[in-house]
Amino acid sequence: MNETILATVQSGIVELFPDVxxxxxxxRMRLGDIPDYDSMAAVNLQVFLEERFPLKVSLDMLTEEMTxxxxxxxxxxYVKNN
Amino acid sequence: xxxxxxxxxxxxxxxxxxxxxxxxQFSSEARRLIAEKTGVQTRRHAAEDQCTSDLAFAxxxxxxxxxxxPPENLEGIVLSTSSPDRMQPATATRVQHLLxxxxxxxxxxxxxxxGSSYGIAVVDSLIRSGSFRTILFVAAEMYSRILSxxxxxTYPFFGDGAGAVLFQSASGCPRGVLHxxxxxxxxxxxxxxxxxxxTMLPFEKMPGPRSAFFRMKGEEVFAFTLDKGPxxxxxxxxxxxxxxxxxKRFICxxxxxxxxxxxxxxxxxxxxxxxxxxxxxxNTASASVLIALDEAVxxxxxxxxxxxxxxxxxxxxxxxxxxxxx
Numbered sequence: 001m002n003e004t005i006l007a008t009v010q011s012g013i014v015e016l017f018p019d020v021x022x023x024x025x026x027x028r029m030r031l032g033d034i035p036d037y038d039s040m041a042a043v044n045l046q047v048f049l050e051e052r053f054p055l056k057v058s059l060d061m062l063t064e065e066m067t068x069x070x071x072x073x074x075x076x077x078y079v080k081n082n
Numbered sequence: 083x084x085x086x087x088x089x090x091x092x093x094x095x096x097x098x099x100x101x102x103x104x105x106x107q108f109s110s111e112a113r114r115l116i117a118e119k120t121g122v123q124t125r126r127h128a129a130e131d132q133c134t135s136d137l138a139f140a141x142x143x144x145x146x147x148x149x150x151x152p153p154e155n156l157e158g159i160v161l162s163t164s165s166p167d168r169m170q171p172a173t174a175t176r177v178q179h180l181l182x183x184x185x186x187x188x189x190x191x192x193x194x195x196x197g198s199s200y201g202i203a204v205v206d207s208l209i210r211s212g213s214f215r216t217i218l219f220v221a222a223e224m225y226s227r228i229l230s231x232x233x234x235x236t237y238p239f240f241g242d243g244a245g246a247v248l249f250q251s252a253s254g255c256p257r258g259v260l261h262x263x264x265x266x267x268x269x270x271x272x273x274x275x276x277x278x279x280x281t282m283l284p285f286e287k288m289p290g291p292r293s294a295f296f297r298m299k300g301e302e303v304f305a306f307t308l309d310k311g312p313x314x315x316x317x318x319x320x321x322x323x324x325x326x327x328x329x330k331r332f333i334c335x336x337x338x339x340x341x342x343x344x345x346x347x348x349x350x351x352x353x354x355x356x357x358x359x360x361x362x363x364x365n366t367a368s369a370s371v372l373i374a375l376d377e378a379v380x381x382x383x384x385x386x387x388x389x390x391x392x393x394x395x396x397x398x399x400x401x402x403x404x405x406x407x408x
Contacts, residue, residue: 015292018277036299039119043112043234050109059111 005053005079006072012048013068017041027072032064053079086202086209086217086249087258088408092145093245093376094137095363096128105238107231116238117361121339125241125364127226133167134244135176138222141244141372142181145218151248156186157214160205162197162221162368163190164397165228169279177220186218194274195335195396196264197221197368198245202392202404203262205249215251220244223367228276230295239338240296241364245372257387257407261322263314264402273306274298274397303399307341310401312348315393318403324389326351329405331384335394336360336370345393357383367396384408 010025019035031037031045042062049057055078062071101124102116117123128137138161146153159181161174174188193200198221205219222244229237252258277283278293288294311334319326332355334342339360346353357374366373371394378384388408395401 015290018289018292036301038301039115040235040300043108043115044232046109046112047107047232047234059109 002072002076005075006068008052009049009068009072009075012045012052016044016048025068027067027069029068030064031062031066031068031071037064049075054082055079084210084212084251084253085258085260086206087252087255088406089248089250090145090149090151091245091247091372091376091379092141092143092148093243093373094140094144095243095373096126096132096137098127098129099124100127102238108234108238112234119338119340120239121358121361122239122364123361126243128224128242132224134163134165134222134224135167135173135180137224137242137244138163138173138177138220138246139180141222141246142177142218142220145246145248146181149248153181153183154185156181156183156216156218158208158217159183159186159188160201160217160219161188161190162193162201162219163223164192164194164197164367165224166190166192173222174220183218193368193396193400193402194398195337195365195367195370196394196398196400196402198335198371199262199392199394199402199404200264200400201368202247202259202406203264203402206259206262209249209251217249218246219249219372220246221369221372223369225296225367228294228296230292233295233297235300236296236298239365241366243363243366243369243373245369245376247372247375260405260407261318262402262404263318263321264400265310265314266398266400268398270302270306270399271397273302273399304338304341306399307337307395308344308348310395311341311345311393314401314403315345315349315391318391318405322405324405328389329355329391330388331378332356332391332393333371333374333378335396336363336374337365368394379408
């Protein structure tokens, strides 16, 4: 399931951050590695995630330090438990 | 010396008020950030059947109506917009038609949010040339149509509106546009842009509809305005030989309360001298300065003989300032 979640998150990052260009979007990527990622961009990611998954995600969680792997794991756990 | 002086001002804001709480596409914690980060509490959105020229026309009519100025006596209409009715022709042409200003030329300028300052400089130059006596300058924007409603980096912060100023030639008069300074850094043209729909990325080559929406690198813009804003105001006043204390009001582009106060603090000017209405209207791009000028005049903040500094900054990147004796 996590592969599907990762693919959705990857597509969202490409859609939301066109300047991501050739930066590899891997589970080890930190959100802060995304060009122009800031508190405003975090809200856009929040909107995207909550539209695509049956999920509530706090802005406090979507920090620059969070990796995509951690995000995918959180989504997987949340979806499974709710 | 001949220069452009202000005969009248006007503005128009659409009726529909959108408070932050109504932006429910964003989470409640995100909505709380809007006022905190920018000072914006509400903004106006145009009705479905309105376009930019309708707002421009309403502001122009208000401006001319205040002094019963016959539209047929206008020699020119210059309109600043970065959200035009159509790619072409110029939005100003429809305003000319709606006003019945049949003797006026009409054209647009686009310097994004700096358009107000650029427009004042252009109109002043046309009048100083001696070729024209009376020109209406209008700035009108409808960003609600060019923003993605799901983009938190832009959508909550902008609003729709229009402002207008009627300029007339005056000689041997101490009033009018005393001095202007303009600047551009084209190497940063991607910082604020609508990437698709032009010749660089035509519609058929756009990867998706998002390319047709306005986008802005907020943190970069914030740093740019806090750098160029104080510099252009300082340069304007130095070149004009005017002390900051002599200026009654600073009418700056209404982008963000932290930018306005940051500029004031850097210049050592009391914050109260900086006019603020962005809490009610948000960022109305190039229209913001003319709307603020009209409000400042209407409420008596600026009266005949007062010195005002206009300053604006935005896409291009561009910046400008004008010193005006009302």
